[in-house]
Amino acid sequence: MSALLVAGTTSDAGKTIVTTALCRAFARRGVSVAPFKAQNMSNNSMVCSDGAEIGRAQWVQAVAAGVEPEAAMNPVLLKPGGDRRSHVVVMGRPAGTLDSRDFVGGRTHLRDAAYAAFDELRSRHDVVVVEGAGSPAEINLRAGDYVNMGLARHGDVPTVVVGDIDRGGVFAAMFGTVALLSAADQALVAGFVVNKFRGDLDLLRPGLDELRALTGREVYGVLPWHPGLWLDSEDALDLEGRRAEEAEARLRVAVVRLPRISNFTDVDALGIEPGVDVTFASEARALAGADLVVLPGTRATLDDLAWLRARGLDRAVLAHAAAGRPVLGICGGFQMLGTRICDPDGIEGEAGADVPGLGLLDVTTTFGAEKVLRLPTGTALGVPAHGYEIHHGRTTRHGGEEFLGGARSGAVLGTMWHGSLEGDELRRAVLREAAAAAGAAYEPATVSFAEQRERRLDLLGDLAEEHLDVDALLDLATSGAPAGLPALAPGASR
Numbered sequence: 126m127s128a129l130l131v132a133g134t135t136s137d138a139g140k141t142i143v144t145t146a147l148c149r150a151f152a153r154r155g156v157s158v159a160p161f162k163a164q165n166m167s168n169n170s171m172v173c174s175d176g177a178e179i180g181r182a183q184w185v186q187a188v189a190a191g192v193e194p195e196a197a198m199n200p201v202l203l204k205p206g207g208d209r210r211s212h213v214v215v216m217g218r219p220a221g222t223l224d225s226r227d228f229v230g231g232r233t234h235l236r237d238a239a240y241a242a243f244d245e246l247r248s249r250h251d252v253v254v255v256e257g258a259g260s261p262a263e264i265n266l267r268a269g270d271y272v273n274m275g276l277a278r279h280g281d282v283p284t285v286v287v288g289d290i291d292r293g294g295v296f297a298a299m300f301g302t303v304a305l306l307s308a309a310d311q312a313l314v315a316g317f318v319v320n321k322f323r324g325d326l327d328l329l330r331p332g333l334d335e336l337r338a339l340t341g342r343e344v345y346g347v348l349p350w351h352p353g354l355w356l357d358s359e360d361a362l363d364l365e366g367r368r369a370e371e372a373e374a375r376l377r378v379a380v381v382r383l384p385r386i387s388n389f390t391d392v393d394a395l396g397i398e399p400g401v402d403v404t405f406a407s408e409a410r411a412l413a414g415a416d417l418v419v420l421p422g423t424r425a426t427l428d429d430l431a432w433l434r435a436r437g438l439d440r441a442v443l444a445h446a447a448a449g450r451p452v453l454g455i456c457g458g459f460q461m462l463g464t465r466i467c468d469p470d471g472i473e474g475e476a477g478a479d480v481p482g483l484g485l486l487d488v489t490t491t492f493g494a495e496k497v498l499r500l501p502t503g504t505a506l507g508v509p510a511h512g513y514e515i516h517h518g519r520t521t522r523h524g525g526e527e528f529l530g531g532a533r534s535g536a537v538l539g540t541m542w543h544g545s546l547e548g549d550e551l552r553r554a555v556l557r558e559a560a561a562a563a564g565a566a567y568e569p570a571t572v573s574f575a576e577q578r579e580r581r582l583d584l585l586g587d588l589a590e591e592h593l594d595v596d597a598l599l600d601l602a603t604s605g606a607p608a609g610l611p612a613l614a615p616g617a618s619r
């Protein structure tokens with residue numbers, strides 16, 4: 126019945142990490158906890174067991190909390206395309222598109238859906254850990270906000286502000302975030318969490334003391350900078366951090382960094398393999414020397430195919446395949462490998478588009494308004510496989526062999542399934558085949574993706590225990606923001 130909002134001074138300040146860590150730490154205390162983010166802007170999503178689509182981060186946070194992921198945890202999901210339009214998902218189901226100009230006004234139906242989901246979720250759990258978006262002090266957007274202080278005010282939710290000290294300016298950012306809010310909003314902000322600190326805590330302490338004195342608010346902890354903390358990636362911001370650290374890489378995988386890349390956590394599963402070196406390629410020469418080229422999913426297949434061609438990456442992929450080297454296309458990337466892609470109704474871009482694909486697989490794709498959301502299971506390469514599907518494109522195979530809801534022709538593999546590489550047996554089988562086709566002396570290790578994810582979530586829980594005052598934060602969630610928090614100028618007068 127209680128809740129805590131984790132807001133941030135900026136995007137990427139560490140809200141997702143802190144929310145996930147608190148989900149795990151609270152759950153360890155036997156508390157029934159659920160994650161929530163009113164609105165997520167991301168092309169990285171996941172399918173829940175009832176077929177609902179939610180942001181990947183909330184899905185992982187539910188796993189951290191030990192509860193079944195569900196639509197109410199991320200009632201509004203905006204998936205941006207290349208044309209200023211976002212696909213809107215409400216309570217896990219497609220709900221039309223939104224123009225970027227509608228972002229401030231015209232969204233009350235989304236706000237209402239978000240508040241209803243939050244109220245309902247809170248009624249079923251002891252604590253809801255809410256992740257904010259961007260900064261709560263985006264004062265140009267405050268009137269229409271239902272993700273940060275709008276939601277906090279709706280549910281009387283105590284709030285902490287996370288600041289990234291690695292960027293510098295964290296004291297100004299934390300003080301300013303509170304001071305710009307109206308007095309009523311400020312009354313809910315109980316304190317701060319410093320993230321990504323490296324160095325001597327004794328040097329930081331005088332600043333924290335002064336921040337406490339200046340704001341009359343608590344500092345609930347200082348999380349250290351930690352290199353191995355990646356979670357299933359929420360958005361494309363942290364793509365650079367996904368490179369496998371392996372001195373003697375034996376299988377080199379180049380993932381084409383499509384601008385509207387989506388559901389690319391497939392890459393995370395490759396990144397856990399000790400002998401696999403994963404790099405992202407934005408230009409043709411970055412594919413040179415790759416054993417396996419991966420074309421990942423994309424929110425906008427045709428726009429990204431045009432981008433691929435403009436950069437000459439199409440010729441590099443074709444040359445790679447012509448040399449008998451392996452290519453793996455996943456969902457949107459698979460669609461690109463086909464002979465033809467049509468968008469008669471303008472689902473992803475311009476209506477009436479009809480464009481040749483790379484022609485490596487004998488399949489054609491037509492986009493339809495209805496979205497496919499599924500958790501398929503099956504067999505491929507002689508081992509059991511599972512995955513998830515999120516797509517508007519209907520891809521039909523006219524030749525080649527069947528492969529995971531897709532097609533294969535020699536060393537070129539294409540699948541509609543995301544997440545299949547999280548299956549340890551299938552990942553090994555795919556990598557073994559790829560190595561054979563590429564002539565690489567590589568043998569997959571025996572790592573388990575599920576175990577690695579669990580270990581990372583435990584590591585996050587441990588970090589929270591060690592560096593945050595988890596009991597005080599749980600108490601804050603339960604008791605609400607303390608009375609008498611000072612209102613800082615200039616927001617205090619608003």
Ligand SMILES: NC(=O)CC[C@H](N)C(=O)O
Pocket residue numbers: 387388421422423424425426455456457458473515516517518519
């Ligand atoms: N997940 C994906 O890669 C989606 C591919 C494509 N945008 C479709 O909807 O069909």
